[in-house]
Amino acid sequence: MIALSLFLLLALFSLLVSTSTAESLEELDKLLSKLELVDLNYPYNALEPHISERTMRIHHDKHHMKYTSNAKDIISSDSSYSSLTLEEIMLKAKADNNVAMLNNAAQSWNHAFYWLCIGPASSPSNSPREDSGIYKKIIEDFGTFDKFKSILASSVNSHFGSGWAWLSFNKDTRKLEVTSTSNADCPLLHGHGELVPLLTIDIWEHAYYLDYQNVRASYTSAVVNELINWDYVEFRFHKTLELIYVIDRDL
Ligand code: MN
Numbered sequence: 001m002i003a004l005s006l007f008l009l010l011a012l013f014s015l016l017v018s019t020s021t022a023e024s025l026e027e028l029d030k031l032l033s034k035l036e037l038v039d040l041n042y043p044y045n046a047l048e049p050h051i052s053e054r055t056m057r058i059h060h061d062k063h064h065m066k067y068t069s070n071a072k073d074i075i076s077s078d079s080s081y082s083s084l085t086l087e088e089i090m091l092k093a094k095a096d097n098n099v100a101m102l103n104n105a106a107q108s109w110n111h112a113f114y115w116l117c118i119g120p121a122s123s124p125s126n127s128p129r130e131d132s133g134i135y136k137k138i139i140e141d142f143g144t145f146d147k148f149k150s151i152l153a154s155s156v157n158s159h160f161g162s163g164w165a166w167l168s169f170n171k172d173t174r175k176l177e178v179t180s181t182s183n184a185d186c187p188l189l190h191g192h193g194e195l196v197p198l199l200t201i202d203i204w205e206h207a208y209y210l211d212y213q214n215v216r217a218s219y220t221s222a223v224v225n226e227l228i229n230w231d232y233v234e235f236r237f238h239k240t241l242e243l244i245y246v247i248d249r250d251l
Contacts, residue, residue, distance in 0.1 A: 025235040032112050033085040035075070035105065037068045046120040050222035055210045060115070063206055067107035074101050086112075087188060094189055106184040110164055110200060117199050119229035128230040134198070134237040135230075141176045148178075149224050152201070155180045156220040162204040167233070168195040169240045196243075198236045199228065 031038050040046075040060055045053035071089070075081045081089050081101065086109050093101035119125060128135040128145075135145065142148035155165040155178050163182040170177050172194045179187065179195075180203065187195035201223050208219035 025232055028116055028232075029235065029239070032109060032116075033087060035068060035071055035086045035089065035108055037065050037108075038112060038115075040115055042120050047118065047227055048121065050121055050211075050226050051118075051208070051219075052211050055208070058210070059202075059206060060111075063204075064108070064111040067104045067111065071101065071104035071108055074098075074104065090186070090189060102189075103184040106186050106189065109188070110184065110186055111202070113197065114164075114200050114202050116232050117201075117229060118223060118227040119232070121226050123229075125229050125231040126226055128234065132230070132234045133241070134234045137176055137237065151178050153217070153220045153224050156201050156203055156224075157217050159203050164203055165201040166195075166197050167199040168197050169237065170194055171196060171240075171244060174244070196236070196240045198240070199233045 028041060037060075040056070043053075044056040044060075047056060075089075078101075081092060084092060086105060089105045090102065090109060093099075093105055128138075138145055138148045142151065152165060152167065159165065159180040159182075161182060163180055163185065165180045166178065166187050168177050168179065168187045169175075176198075177195065181187065187197050201220070203216070208216060212219045
């Protein structure tokens, strides 16, 4: 009886833990739709020794802050953007050919997403669980996990100039894709929105120069191998599959 009670208590506890993790990822993910400088959900020094507290403070508090405040300044003089989500602001700015709005809004989204895609070093979520959906899909589409990591790292290292590397799910082909974009560009702005970003890596020098100077490959290796938050990538993948289910059902 005591053993059974203990078992039930443990089962309830693990349910509560997994539910609260999913809920907090959902809450964090929802914040992407708002043009706000959200605090990091981990301490500034949590990525050390791979990315320093100094880099994180300058990157989040100065660079990301500036993109967000620039975008807000533009909105304060153009109310046609004021009731839109951040994603809608980006798409409208592209349609309007409003380059300043587009660059600052997209950089706000890209950075907010990047902070969620990386997380504390030496955390269990730095590797994907082999029974997770995203791990199985990576094996299906890339062959092996090491091959995927090598393709992602090459995408960062071979990108010319500033930009972002992405792992996205293509809603048309139902396959994962690794791409890179220049400057503020983002997969959400391509085609008819068929690419859903699941993971990004910042390729701007401000992301790594203080820690690695010109050796971008060392930064890439640290992020790819030590800092990705695979729980969040898995969450995004699941959310995308739920969306696909709705599309299929309505066809
Ligand atoms: Mn950046």
